[in-house]
Amino acid sequence: MYLLIPGRHQLLTQFQFQYIQRLIQEGAKNEKDVFGNPIENNQKIEAVLFAVTSANHSNTRRNPLPFYLRAIAIEAFGNALPVPTYMYGIDDVAQVPDFAEYTLKRIRHDSEGQFHCTPSNTLVICSTPVLNMYHQLGFTILPAELQTISTWQHHTAMPWDIVEQIAKSDQWQTDAFVHQHMHPASFNVWQKYKRGEKVQMLFRDAMISSDGDLTETRDYNVYVRQMDEIAEMKYHDTAPFIQPGRIGDIGCAVGSWIKLACKDERLRESDFYGIEVSRYLYVLCQQRKENGEFVNPFVFFSQKNAVTGLVFEPNSMNTIHTSSLTHEIESYGSRADLLQFIQNRYEELAPGGVWVNRDVVGPDNKEQTIYLWLNDADGDNEDPYKMIEDKEAFSHYLAGLSTYARFLRFARDFRKQEGYVLNYSTITINQVNYIIASLRDAMEFLSRKDYTDNWQSEMHETFCYWDFSEWKAHLQQAGFTIHPSSKAFTNDWIVNNRWKGKAELYLMKDGRLAFLDYPVTTMFLIGVKA
Known part of the structure; x- marks a missing residue:
């Protein structure tokens, strides 16, 4: 038996x-x-x-x-x-x-x-x-x-009751409840491998779900494919600024940036550290390493959260790279989390080290009122608020809406759970319909309007909370010097493939509409630790 x-x-x-x-x-x-x-x-x-x-x-x-x-x-x-x-x-x-x-x-x-x-x-x-x-x-x-x-x-106490007690106990190793119920075999392992401290960090982290992800609505198959498709472009942008030595990629997704960096002859003597908070993506990184996809053997992956604390030793890193990450901290965490993240990166860099951050950015003068023309003839305009449970069917439905109708849906869904209210009105001028909104809200829509495969996840995210000057100011407050090659720019591919013929922006000047160039979409921000 x-x-x-x-x-x-x-x-x-x-x-x-x-x-x-x-x-x-x-x-x-x-x-x-x-x-x-x-x-x-x-x-x-x-x-x-x-x-x-x-x-x-x-x-x-x-x-x-x-x-x-x-x-x-x-x-x-x-x-x-x-x-x-x-x-x-x-x-x-x-x-x-x-x-x-x-x-x-x-x-x-x-x-x-x-x-x-x-x-x-x-x-x-x-x-x-x-x-x-x-x-x-x-x-x-x-x-x-x-x-x-x-x-x-x-x-009597269940095992998980003891885990939760450890998570909230300041001195878990001497906690009477823990000692009464925990078997010595587990206690020794938890003590030796510092699991109590790890559990306390995990339970404090309000950003991450219980299974180790930022969001439970993201389709990772779509997300991974998107990351791989643009990895080469992102590496080409960042390569000139990478300092050899200890190189960290925080939010490394499936390790695509590190994979390309390993092939760079300048970095052949470097060590690479990939940090990924998502359990699903971390597992994929480990699988890729086991498959021999990284030509440099000194590649190490860890599943950690870079917001709640340092992920590298202080003053130890020559280069830290982040891409499409910082806006997620603002979106799923808080402003305090983002400011702490910036300070953490400064603390981790060695003197002369660089933090290379590529991400979305808000437009200048983002609070000004603009008039937004949206194409209402490129899709369906009936019932933009339809509820569809099946994810694939919902994506197909969104893709079939006109640009104008998709804005109506976006205005209702955008950060609704976070309590955000997107204020807008409509006006007809010379028989043409326009949306009146802030430039910030208009760009939030334009930056996300084609993400129909991952709509539910994207509705939690904000891109335009800081403009480029605000970003630079916050890095400087943390101690960084801004590298002169840092810049904010408009992604031409997005303009040509997603905006032209779909959306136009105007300002009202002297009672007449004046055309407004498409604002910046992306920043390339390099902070240097003196």
């Missing part, structure tokens, strides 16, 4: 050890299942199996420990039991109704057939709703911490 314990196993408890030990020593004859029924099977326990779910996830609030650290703790935990303990990593496969069956198949496969768990030879220990999946397969479920299944009340 086997005991199977499925779970993420970020932490093991004293109760778990005592419970398992009692079952091994006394059998299950005096136990009841989660429904209060006596256990009929009283065979001797021969092995304990830990199914470690989300084994491919780490460095998130939900999964702060990588699999290898969980395995170290389980091994030490099992060494104190009188029967062998085995552990099997079960990768996250999203929400699937037959995850229990998948787990059992993985154990059978990974154990080379040694463990074929069935209801007749295995008792499952589980005290969370996951138990329902195993119950449906016919397994007997032992309740462990679960007191009442109808209310999901527990009679």
